[in-house]
Amino acid sequence: MQDVLGTAKSIKQMKEICQTLKERIQKDIEENGEPTDSTVIPYWRCQPYIRSNPGVKRTLDEMKEDEERSKEVAKVRQMKKALKKQKVRARSERTWSICAKCQVNPKGLKCSFDLCRICCRIKANDVALGCRGHRIKAACLKEDESTSKETNNLLVEEKDVNETVKTEQLSS
Numbered sequence: 001m002q003d004v005l006g007t008a009k010s011i012k013q014m015k016e017i018c019q020t021l022k023e024r025i026q027k028d029i030e031e032n033g034e035p036t037d038s039t040v041i042p043y044w045r046c047q048p049y050i051r052s053n054p055g056v057k058r059t060l061d062e063m064k065e066d067e068e069r070s071k072e073v074a075k076v077r078q079m080k081k082a083l084k085k086q087k088v089r090a091r092s093e094r095t096w097s098i099c100a101k102c103q104v105n106p107k108g109l110k111c112s113f114d115l116c117r118i119c120c121r122i123k124a125n126d127v128a129l130g131c132r133g134h135r136i137k138a139a140c141l142k143e144d145e146s147t148s149k150e151t152n153n154l155l156v157e158e159k160d161v162n163e164t165v166k167t168e169q170l171s172s
Helices: 002-007 011-032 060-093 117-127 138-171
Strands: none
């Protein structure tokens, strides 16, 4: 019938083909009867194309496993949130011990003198000891200060000598 319909060249021929199809279908209905099941559509009616869902193929076991995994993931997320809240509380509750010398700044946790950074630097220079907590090397600082003072003194002396030489040259 498809070939005949495809080669039809006039509307009259097409109407004849449709009439023969109608007669065949009516004959088939009389012989077999209409389907009683409402979910099944008879073949002579237009039927939509329905794709098979790949998710339908999954078994019930796989679905149960997925549900269990999602529950476990949710529990882990809740645990992480609770731990994060505890950390934030602990951070806000943390207290710092105050410097013994200035009574203003917090003292260093690893300071050998139990002082804040500023006071520790002053004491380290006075005592000529370093502090690992504040990474202060007092011996080096003393040497640097003494060398810088010596160079400053030398520069001042040279300047004085230069000035005296200039004044002598001007007077002569």
